[in-house]
Structures are given as structure tokens and as C-alpha cells.
Amino acid sequence: MSKSREKVVGVVGLYDDPSSLLRAAEGVRDAGFTRWDCHTPFPVHGLDRAMGLKSSPLPTLALTAGLIGVLAAFVLTGGLNALHYPIRIAGKPMLSWQAFVPIYFEMFVLFSALTIMGSLFVFCGLGRWHSPLHDSGVMSEITGARFAIVLGADDRMYSQADAKTLLEATGCRDIRPLVQFEEEDDAII
């Protein structure tokens, strides 16, 4: 792996406890940044509001997928046992939907759960090997026990000096540049 050049892609401020992170996040939100994020070792309650995040669309997706699952189960059971190859069993009607309810339910859960898992991949941006946080060497501090605010250089509001001042104003005492390696040899993954 060659690490010939480093590019500065933002600035990262590290905090030692969740409450100071919360206050700082409110400050950054009010300053009008959009390309920024907080990184924490565990979910911090109230941080969504402090960052001004909209609530996740996952529940709607999960319900929709579940209902599609029920429909699929209805077509599968009714279509096969009543239309494609009708078999009369115990004198029950061909489309005895009551007997298929357990399958409707299981298919609701299955479709819904698979959709949640898939959406999690998309929404959380999972499945990526590299990140500037790893390149800057702050990731292990975050998953350990520290709390970070990252301001991205691609934000309209961003300038190196301003970003640092903003973080200092929130009481941050550990501010580092966020770097990304260029020309990395991606062949190993």
C-alpha cells in the first residue's frame, strides 16, 4: 500500500464526554453547516435533535415491504393451491385463506426484516473499506471511548481557519486535520 500523498478533507474535533458533544453539535448546526457528522462509540440520546436530523424512513419502508410480503404470500398460497393445481383437502374451500394466515404472517416478517437489513446497508453507507477517519488515525479513539465532530471540506461554509475557530468556540481542546490517503492500492480488498 502506498501512502504517498495526504489530502486534507476536513477537520475533526474530539470530545471526552457525550454532553459536551451535544452542546458542540448544536453550535455547528446553528452555524449552518450541512456536510458534517458526529462519530460516537455508542448512540447518544438527543444527538439527532442536536444535529437537526430528520427521523429515519425505515419504519415506512419496513411496513411497505411487509405488506408486499403478505401479498406475495397470498399469491403464492392461493395461486398454487387454488388455481394452478387445485386440490380439495378435508372439504375446505379452495381459497381457504384462514389456513394460510401463518404463512402471511411469516412472509410479512421475512420481507420486512430483509428490507431493514438492506436499507441499513444503503442508509449507513456500509460496505466501504477506507475512510478518512481511519487514515487520520482517530477511528480507534472513537470506537474506544471518545466523541468526534467532523466538518467536511466540501461544505459551502468551510474554510480551514473558520472550522477550527468554530470547534474551539464549542470548547473543543483536541482539533486535528482530517486527511485522506491518495493513490491507495485498493487491490488487497
Add this chain to the structure above:
Amino acid sequence: MSVDTSSLAAPSLFVGDVTLRKLDDDIYRPLESFPTIRWWLAIAITGTLAAIFVLCAAYTVVRGIGVWGNNVPVAWAFDIVNFVFWIGIGHAGTLISAILFLFRQRWRTGIARFAEAMTVFAVICALQFPLLHTGRPWLAMFWLVPYPNGQGIYPNFRSPLEWDVFAVSTYGLVSAMFWFTGLLPDLATARDRAVHPFRKLVYGILSLGWKGSNRAWSHYEKAYLLFAGLSTPLVLSVHSIVSFDFAVSVIPGWHTTIFPPYFVAGAVFSGFAMVATLIIIMRKMFRLQHLVTDNHLELMNKIIIATSLMVGYAYAIELFIAWYGGVSYERYAFLNRALGPFAWAYWIMVTCNVLVPQLLWFKKVRRTVLLMYPIVLLVNVGMWFERFVIIVTSLHRDFLPSSWGDYKPTLIDFGLLVGSFGVFLTLMLLFCRFLPTIAATELKVILSESQSQGGGHE
């Protein structure tokens, strides 16, 4: 009048001075150090048992299921007993991870990960038995899933056995996804703590590049809540549907409406006993007594005694309804259970599941490992016998005495039973060695809130 509320406060979930850093060090130590001699000894034993399972399964497949003791009228025996037993074991995992999560029982965090792993491995063990029972496991796939046979006929979706296919496969899949979702942030921690490049690579791939971003946490927490919400009715449905395999038939002793709740309560009962059995060894083996405390064990024992009473009530009401219903076959089925050729199995079941757990009323018993351990072991035994009693005694004498029969298991039957424990315990030991056994991330939330006096969050 002042009220003393100190006794109402939640019991402490930590022993001693625990910090965020020390928490990680303790939880990740088994992953990051060479296994102890105790671990190697344990896996040597369980690995041998697992090998016995493989041998017995291979013998069954090569010679056919005639090597088992099953024969008409007892066409379902050890195989289905083991299937129901293992599915039941898994239920405690989902109860702890999903239902206790929805009820905001914070003590669940110490044992949730371990119990969820148990669920996944128990479902793996359970699946072996119906597959072997078909006699040709390589074709079972085509018989179980909706796929037409040679005449173009599809499976009968009105059959509880087909419901079971959907229920158990969904349950296995959803439990595995729920487990993995919970593991994700902890795997990221393992990745960032790793020093060796190979370890970094493996945990790096498993953690899917999790960065602890709050934009991700926001979706993640919602996903976790939804998984818990889906798993709760799912776990109730799975053992209900398993019980339909019996209840929907017309065999006396099986054809009862009490079966679904009775099976679910029994599953939770046996599952908690299994969690207690294993977690006591695990916390000793990896020195985690300050994170899985005696308070945790006591709370688990309380659930065990509660479910023991539910199961005991079910035994009593079954007898009562058999008498009150006035159907002579039904009456005979239950008299035969308690006094017939398999009475010994019935009384082992009653003793282990209803009588012995009453000792857990004493606080001293609930909190002393040496006293509670034999009890939870006996509950495991008793719950296996419960399924044996339900399945074998009902089948061996049904309606006409001319169609009655006897049942004797063979050595292969015992080999598969003992061997399935080997497979299960080997998987558990590997899990303890390679993955964080305690949900470190969730524990950090509790720890940080208890340090900041619990206030300040929504």
C-alpha cells in the same frame, strides 16, 4: 408518612469500578489473547461430541432412518423431540434480545448477545432433525419449499408442517440478522483494537466499515427497534406453529387448544435455563463476573420460576380438561401418561419442571451459583422429557388397542441427541473465542448514563 424507596431501586448491573476503557479491555480480552487451557479442554470434549453427531448422521443417511427406534405407531420420536427441544432453547435468546428490549429491561444488555448467539446455534441444531427425518436430506429442500414434484403438485399450504417450514426458516434468518446488527458496532471496536493485520482484515470485513457516524446511528437504532418489534410476535408465532404440528392433528393428548401458549411458556422456561447453564460457565471461564453479575442471575431465576409455574399450570389444566371433557380416549391418554409404561418419563418431567424449581423462591438459592446450578440443569433435562412425554406417550397408545405399540430408542438415537449438544456447545465456544460475548456498545450507553446520573437524555 414517608416511604422507603431504596428497595425499589434497580439492582446494580456492574460490580466495582468500571470505566469505558476497562469495559472494552475486559470484553475483548478473550478475542485478543491465546485461549486458555480450559477453553482447549472444553472444545476437545465438545468437538468429540460433535464428531459423534456427524458419524451418527452419516450412518443414518447411508443406512436409512430404520437405524432409529421410530416405527409405527411411534413414527415421531427422538428426532422430533430434539427438534422441538432445540427450537425451544432458542426462544430465550429472542425473548431477551427483543421482548426485554421493548420493555426497557436494562439488565438484558449483559446477557443479550450471548443469548442471541444461543438462538442462532440452537436453530442450526434444530434444523438437522427434520432434515434427517426425511431420510434423504439432499432432496428435503425440494420437498419443503414451494417447488412442484414430478406430478406438478406443490406443497399443501394448509398443513402445519408447511407452516413450520416458513416459521422456522424465517425465525432462523431474522434471528441471525438481528444478532449481526447488534454485533456490528462491537465488530468495529474489535477492528480498531486489532494490532495484527490479519485480525484487522477479518474484523474489518465483518464490521462492514462501521464508523459510528450519528447519521448511521440514527438509522441503526430505528432498525434495532424494528427488529425487536418484528421478533417479538415472530418468536411467539414460531413455537405456536410448532405446537400446531401436534394440536391440529386428532391424536388424543395432542389435540388440545392449550398447546400454543403452553409451548411458548415451556420454550422460554427451557431457554432461560440453558442461558443460565452456559453463562455461568462462560463468565467464570473469561472472568466476566463483574459484568454478568449475581443480580443478572437472580433476575433470570425469577423468570425461570415464573415460567415454571406457567408450565406447571399447563400440566394441571391438561389433566383437568381430560377429565372434565369426558372423552374416554382423552382421559385414557392422560392416565396412561401418568401411570402407563412411560410414567417414569412423566414424573421426571413433573419433578424437574415443577417441583425442583420451587426452591428458587428462596433468595439464597437464586443468588448462590452452587445451589441454582443443579436446578437449571434439571430444568434442561425436564424440558427434554416434556417433549418426549408429549410425543411418544400420545403416539404409542392412541385409539384402538390393536394399533398400540412400544418404543425403544437405539444407540444412534442417543448418539444424535448427545452429538447435537456437541455441535451446539462447539459453536458456543467458538463464538466466545472470536466474537464479543457481551454487547459492549449497549453496555457503554448504560455506563455513561449511570455516570452522568441518568439525566439529560430524552
